[in-house]
Amino acid sequence: MTVSEPTKTAFISQVIKLLIILVSLLLPSSNAWGQQRILEKGLCSRPSGRVYSTGDRFLKAGKYLCLGQRINPANGNTVKVLCFSNRKFLYLNQSTIFNEQICAPPAYEAVQCSVLNIVACPQDYKGQDEQENELIVTSPYGSSIINNRPDISWHPVSDADSYTVSVKGNGAEWEREVKNSTILTYPKDEKELQYGNTYTITVISNQGDRPLNYYPKVVHLLPVDDVTRIRDEVKQVKDLGLQADEAAYLDLDAVFMSKLLLDESIKTLKAQVAAGSKNPTIYRLLGDRYLGALLPSEAEQAYTIAGELAKNSANKSELEKIQSGLNLLKWLKEQ
Known part of the structure; x- marks a missing residue:
């Protein structure tokens, strides 16, 4: 049986259209596979996020994300991801490129002393030898906390034989003497700190009945x-x-x-x-x-x-x- 030229042309045209459709369907999957292979081979210099839910067409919960990788929510689902640099959970309900625009570092980074921001670092730092006899409260670390019964610790003072620890603020006012230690577990018989309030923790170093020096530390308990x-x-x-x-x-x-x-x-x-x-x-x-x-x-x-x-x-x-x-x-x- 002989097939006419017009019929051959129509058949070839249908095959080409079918191939185009198949390629368009398979391409996203290929890209997702390729992106994952980039991570597996270590070609991504540093993972920038992680998938935290099901709902993506190709990425499972727990998978790393690289900048430039595409999130592909399936069938109207919302995909939850964590961005490591801005420390936010993002909820994406449409195809989205995971990039620096949606994963930019937070503005509040400027308030913290770090290798990225020396402006917030102290200008009167003293070396280890000079700090040997200086009282410093070490923990709670930083100024924001969520533990309403925090342990309190400090650097030892060489001439001190005891320390006085006090906590003052909304709903809490107490004092303890500590000997032979530079850490105090929050007393069980004292009322816990209240969320959303600010407190002053003060440690005084003593030699006998004589105070040597003191260090006040202000902490804020989050709401x-x-x-x-x-x-x-x-x-x-x-x-x-x-x-x-x-x-x-x-x-x-x-x-x-x-x-x-x-x-x-x-x-x-x-x-x-x-x-x-x-x-x-x-x-x-x-x-x-x-x-x-x-x-x-x-x-x-x-x-x-x-x-x-x-x-x-x-x-x-x-x-x-x-x-x-x-x-x-x-x-x-x-x-």
Whole structure:
């Protein structure tokens, strides 16, 4: 049977149209696969976010996101993602490129001393030798907290034989004497701090009956709505079942630092150190957070350990970040 030329032309035209349709359907899947392969091969210099829900056509909950990667919500679903740099959860209900426009660093970054912002760093830093006899309250770390019964700790003063710790603010006013220790667990018989209020924690070093010096620290307990949201987001991170170090230095740090909760971030990182982590990123970020809490001595110790671990694992990226932190510490000492 002979097929006429017009019939052949029509058939070829239909085949071409069908191929175009198939390619258009398969292309997004190919792109998504390719983007994931980029992550798997380590070609993405640093993951910038994570998928936190089902609903994407190709990406599962828990998957990393790179800048430039496309979010493809399926059938009108909303995809929840966490951006590490601006520390926000984003809810995307249409095809969206995960880029710097929607994942820009927060404006409040300018209020924290860091390797990215030396303007907020203290201009009167004293070296370790000069600080030896200076009283400094170390924890709660930073000025914002969510724990309404925080432990209180401070640097020791060489000539002191006791310390007086007091807390004053709305609904709380108490005082304790501490001997042979530089940490006080919040007393069980005292009323807890109230959410949304500000308190002054003062530690006085004593030699016998004579006070040597004192250090007042002002802390603000976040409003209950913020505390509830933070705790809910922490639960979501833990429910993903991530590797503990990774959850600490990426997701949990992003959640806590969304409200500048240095206290929670530092305690989380210290828990990983206590668990035996040898990850240089844990120690380097701990140094960064100590620096944000204006504790240069603790920051230097963390950076030093991070540097040793990074050298042992030939981690050039971490070594560069660690050196930035050490350079800032050197700059502080020269002020």
